[in-house]
Amino acid sequence: MHRFLVQLPETEFDPGRMVFPNGVVRVHGKVIAYPAGGDRGSPAEALPGEEFVFVKASPAEREALLHEDPATFFVTPHYANAPGVIVRLSRVDPDALRELLVEAWRTVAPKRLVKAYDQSAM
DSSP, X not given: OHHHHTTSTTEEEEOOOSSOTTOEXXXXXXXXEEEEOHXXXXXXXXXXXXXXXXXXXXXXXXXXXXXXXXXXXXXXXXXXXXXXXXXXXXXSOHXXXXXXXXXXXXHHSOHHHHHHXXXXXX
């Protein structure tokens, strides 16, 4: 996840501190995504070693994902008011995850970066 994200313009991976002990990916200091898990970021039925990531998402996108595929996209009580969704990495389609990560980057990146990214993709 973070290897892909750091390829987007001006993103950085912070290996972790107290708030994000497993690291966090940011653009201009704003959070895009970070590993979730433990008691706060895993569902009760999580398997040992299963991996999850919290990804920034708009309220509309979050609701659509939760409705579309609740086994892959979910929130725990700790994340009920957080601006994003938790993704079960063992179930998510890699292209869907990439699209979600790019959209998360787009929502927090400065407009000039988004414009440059869009122009380079053409």
